[in-house]
Amino acid sequence: MSGILASMIDGLLVGAVYGLAAMGLSLIWGVMDVINLTHGSMIALGMFAMYLLFGAIATNAYLLLVPVMGAGLVLGIVVYWISVHRVVGRPMLMSLLSTFAVNMMVIGIGTAIWSTSPYNVNFSLPGITIGAYTFTGNHITAAIAAVVIALALQLFLYRTRTGKAIRAVADNREAAELMGISTTAVLTIAFGIGIALAGTSGALVSTLFPFTILSGATYQLKSFVVTILAGLGRPFGALLAGVLLGLLEGVVTPFIAVSWIPLIEFGLFVVALVAFPQGIFGRATT
Amino acid sequence: MILKRPFFWIILVIAALFIYAPLHGNNVSLREDLILVAIAVILTSNLNLMIGYTGYVNFGHIVFYGLGGYIGLYLATVRGWNLLVAAVVAGLAVSLCALLFGLAILRLRGAYFALATIGILQAVQAFVSNFDLWGRSTGMYLSFDAYQPLGGAMRALWITYYLIVAVMALSMILSLAIKNSKFGLGLFAIREDEDAAIVLGVNTTVYKAIVYSVSAFLPAVAGTFMFYKNGMIDPSIAFEFMMSLEGIVMLMLGGQGAVMGAALGGGLYEKLRSYLLTSPTLSNFHLVIAGGLLLLVVLFAPGGLIGWFYRVLPRARKVIE
Numbered sequence: 284m285s286g287i288l289a290s291m292i293d294g295l296l297v298g299a300v301y302g303l304a305a306m307g308l309s310l311i312w313g314v315m316d317v318i319n320l321t322h323g324s325m326i327a328l329g330m331f332a333m334y335l336l337f338g339a340i341a342t343n344a345y346l347l348l349v350p351v352m353g354a355g356l357v358l359g360i361v362v363y364w365i366s367v368h369r370v371v372g373r374p375m376l377m378s379l380l381s382t383f384a385v386n387m388m389v390i391g392i393g394t395a396i397w398s399t400s401p402y403n404v405n406f407s408l409p410g411i412t413i414g415a416y417t418f419t420g421n422h423i424t425a426a427i428a429a430v431v432i433a434l435a436l437q438l439f440l441y442r443t444r445t446g447k448a449i450r451a452v453a454d455n456r457e458a459a460e461l462m463g464i465s466t467t468a469v470l471t472i473a474f475g476i477g478i479a480l481a482g483t484s485g486a487l488v489s490t491l492f493p494f495t496i497l498s499g500a501t502y503q504l505k506s507f508v509v510t511i512l513a514g515l516g517r518p519f520g521a522l523l524a525g526v527l528l529g530l531l532e533g534v535v536t537p538f539i540a541v542s543w544i545p546l547i548e549f550g551l552f553v554v555a556l557v558a559f560p561q562g563i564f565g566r567a568t569t
Numbered sequence: 570m571i572l573k574r575p576f577f578w579i580i581l582v583i584a585a586l587f588i589y590a591p592l593h594g595n596n597v598s599l600r601e602d603l604i605l606v607a608i609a610v611i612l613t614s615n616l617n618l619m620i621g622y623t624g625y626v627n628f629g630h631i632v633f634y635g636l637g638g639y640i641g642l643y644l645a646t647v648r649g650w651n652l653l654v655a656a657v658v659a660g661l662a663v664s665l666c667a668l669l670f671g672l673a674i675l676r677l678r679g680a681y682f683a684l685a686t687i688g689i690l691q692a693v694q695a696f697v698s699n700f701d702l703w704g705r706s707t708g709m710y711l712s713f714d715a716y717q718p719l720g721g722a723m724r725a726l727w728i729t730y731y732l733i734v735a736v737m738a739l740s741m742i743l744s745l746a747i748k749n750s751k752f753g754l755g756l757f758a759i760r761e762d763e764d765a766a767i768v769l770g771v772n773t774t775v776y777k778a779i780v781y782s783v784s785a786f787l788p789a790v791a792g793t794f795m796f797y798k799n800g801m802i803d804p805s806i807a808f809e810f811m812m813s814l815e816g817i818v819m820l821m822l823g824g825q826g827a828v829m830g831a832a833l834g835g836g837l838y839e840k841l842r843s844y845l846l847t848s849p850t851l852s853n854f855h856l857v858i859a860g861g862l863l864l865l866v867v868l869f870a871p872g873g874l875i876g877w878f879y880r881v882l883p884r885a886r887k888v889i890e
Contacts, residue, residue, distance in 0.1 A: 318684065365864075366864060369868050374624070376680075379626055379680060381864055383863070384861070384864035384867060385864065387863065388856070391854060391855070395854060395857075504687070504688070542699060546695040549689070553673065553688065
């Protein structure tokens, strides 16, 4: 019984990182109605950015989150101008395919450089031992980092002028434009932040588990599940839903083979979509 | 009537060429090239029913092909059924699965549906990788005797080739028939504006479920033949996500919504891909090039090759559909 409890706590900690990844997806989806299929590859790039940075500067890996986040922001802006700007406001099929094309290119280049063999970031913090179970310092620190970043985003969206502009554009782009908000700039920044969040969560994951260039796809699926569970455009809800998903994984992993987990997550995804179209934290919108 | 459409006869001529070309001089390597092209055309044509006609992206289209391969191979070899019967039964079984899946997930609109299709692919792959009867993740292998009913391996290769070319022709004819039917008009209405289609009396849920199910049938049949020909199947080959994605690239490249566009994209991209994969410098980058092509087409030429062709020669619309 205490084994399950330990597994649940572990799931909870990892879930915070899932939540952070989903926040990036949710933000972009909510603001510009674009389902960002580069999400998985950006998570993977975050993992490799951490791997390379940690290889170059052997310091506390969690300090390296800052440069990863900055690089993610810049990369996001570049990707926005290459593949998204022309298709914002066109049928969703177009943005799905254009972001998907970028995803293919990133994965292709990544596979050529790093092949698909597993890598890991060889860094560990001392953990906390309770009875027979040890919670590694990495899991705890990653969860704390995820929560701090999520809080910072929440503050940014609700307390700063730019954040308010982002929410205004998400609500009604035309009205926001009439109020003098430069929507192009807002969309660019929102996309950049979304990608920065994806990259950062990838960097966090890289300190927890081994990864390959293809690992991003797994976390992309989790992000979708979390985003749908939370309801669109609710970044903080995404964090909670992520924790919930992690908790669920923690409960089931002692009992079933890991290869079944995608099946369960997908089932959850469809059930959530059909049963809670507004998300479990959402309220009915008019 | 479909027999009056000139394009129907063009399809038959294409199929005849596919059969004649490798027979001439018993050219086995040409046959192996063409079989891949035919498979690409089958997958793309049926994907076109979803993406081009109905406006619903199916990222997991390959699941039909793989699942059909598994069911057909199991029936034909383990159960010892006739290959044709096994293929048709596999096609029907996969169509039925698609109908059930479809009724569940087609309540989702647009992009949500597209995401669910990724999930279906992963779910089916997870299921098959854990399914004892089908050899879990190691898959199934055919012994050499499995080809005896068709008169030995050598003849079996030719027979499966003809069968696959026949399925290719059927795929294109199916696309053509749907395009010129009332059902097809309903699908186009859904693509243009689903809410308007509902108001005009199109039962969109049923239409979407049917086209999803129909688009599953021929890929599943082709899957049976192809994996029978290859003599083996395992989950990573049968449900290769990459192949599903390349199907989308092919379709966009050729031109979604047009029967010839799907076929053209499938054929051309398959040739390009085999060139890239065998070229020593470019083989690592075939994904990058495919992605770049897709991006260029989506951003600058949403009509694809056939769209460009229609612009240059508007009259061709009547003949090349």
